[in-house]
Amino acid sequence: MNIESSDRTFFSVSKLIRTLVIIVALVILWVIQPFSYENIDAGNVGIKINLYGSDRGVDNITIVTGRVWYNTWTTKIVEFPTFTQSVDYEPFVVTTKDAAEFSVDPKLNYHINPVRVPQIYRQYRKSLSEIEQQFMRNTIYDAYRIVANSFTSDSVMSNRERFEDRIQAILTKNLGKDGFIYDQLTSAISPPASLRQMIDEKNASIQARLKAENQAKQAIAEAQVTKAKAEGEAAALLVKARAESEANRLRQLSLTPLLIQQQMLEKWDGKLPQYGVVPQFFKNIQ
Secondary structure, eight states: OHHHHHHHHHHHHHHHHHHHHHHHHHHHHHOOOEEEEEETTTEEEEEEEEEESTTTTEEEEEEEEEEEEEEEEEEEEEEEOOSEEEEOOOOOEEEEETSEEEOOOEEEEOOOOEGGHHHHHHOOOOHHHHHHHIIHHHHHHHHHHHHTTOOOOHHHHHTTHHHHEEEEEEHHHHHTTTTTEEEEEEEOOBBOOHHHHHHHHHHHHHHHHHHHHHHHHHHHHHHHHHHHHHHHHHHHHHHHHHHHHHHHHHHHHHHHHHHHHHHHHHOSSSOOOOOOOHHHHHHOOO
């Protein structure tokens, strides 16, 4: 009886151990199993790359979207965003035709052509952030260097729009051929301190000249107004004087001796002078 009980106990323990071993093995297998998945969100493109086998490497790349299951031991998923990216680069210096050094602080907006994602990976074998700071930055720098070398410092400042258009044309061509679509570039280009001072002085001189010209024009206008006013007043006085002169002339013509006597009689109070000579017309009245 004791032997049978001992055998049953032994078999129970052995079964338990086997069960535990199986469970541990399954856990280990689950932990180290190579299968996983990636969610390729909207606005992104994923590429599936085989790491082993006859079609390994970048010669066999599949564009994938949505949820993608893959073997992590034999396959790799690389994801690229296709929505607009904005990169703010560190400033650099370019030299113009007349050896003036301009500082450029560029900010680039671009996006990736989705169908060109496999080609981008084949060509660069790098992450997008590495491509931005290496190939794309060098492309931007070369565009500014080439264009700046064909402009003088004055022409850069006075033909800024044409300068920017030349940069845009080069970037559109050189980035586009590799699948990067140019959207916008902010240059923030600034001249050297000496040129900036000359520009400020020139602008100040122009402003002073314009101010002086405006003041001179204002003075001339005010003088013309004053002259016109004076001429108007003089003309008015002349007209008035002529009118008064004409009125006096007419009055003199109308003052006959009889009229004068009549006016004096109208004002006479009826009394004759007591002393002196009596005027003739008063004598006639007597």
